[in-house]
Amino acid sequence: MKRFFQYWQNYGIAFDADLTQQLALHTRLYTAKREEMVEGPLQARRRYYFVLSGCLVCEKYTLTGGMLTQRFVLPQESFTSTVHLYTPRPAHLSFTALKATDLLVIDNSELQQLEQKYQAVSDILHILKQRYITQLDLHVQLLQQPDGYARFCFLQDNMPELCAQVSNAYLQRFLGISNGTFYTYQRRYLLEKLRKK
Incomplete structure (x- = not known):
């Protein structure tokens, strides 16, 4: 919890004693092991996760049985097992830890109540939503690149x-290219960077 509070205090978000107590009461720390599926496509346990450290991949099963990488969830980002915080409908996505990952976990219903009661929680959720939108916008721009090398450069x-x-x-x-x-x-990207120096 200490890492969570310290991080958001850097944004000027204040946690009074009551909110601190409520968060301690309703959240739990969970450490996912490398390659552990934290949420599966059919689970929808109605939980909200905040990533303290580590990284997860969000994937969706394709009609042919393959996996399509939707996005990655990095430290100080979040995800939920449902379509969004206010619905019980499963998102049909899997979230798998790519390394040991510390997560702060809270039930969606508890978070909804805290959001309605505390402005600080509402502000945090707004910032996290904006981050998600920014990430989606970057992914759209990446997919609009004319070829594989342009996508690679955009990503870097x-x-x-x-x-x-x-x-x-x-x-x-994620880029849809071979090893x-x-x-x-x-190699081409690094050589071009060196030539520009």
Whole structure:
């Protein structure tokens, strides 16, 4: 909890004694192991997760039985097992830890009550929603790039935190390119950066 409070206090969000007590009462810390599926596509346990450290991949099953990488969830970001906080409908997504990941977990219903009662909780959820929207916008821009190399460059230039947290294998799946192509692009990208210096 201490990490959670410290992080949001940097944003100027104040936690009074009552809110601090309520959060301690209704949240729990959970450490997901590497490759552990925290939420499955059919579970929808109606929980909200805040990532304190680590990283998760969000994937969706395709009609052919494969997995499509939707997004990654990095530290100080969040996700829920339902379509959104205020619905019981499952999102049909899986969230898997890519490394040991510390999560602050709260039931959706408890978080809804806290949001209605405390402005600080409402402010935090607003910031997290804006982050999610910004991330989606970056993903749309990435997909609009004209070719695989342009997508690779866009990812490196605009999502450095993601590149630092996620293994190359997952980045390859996210970009839709092979292992060999990824390393060809990486070498070309680094050579172009060196030439510009």
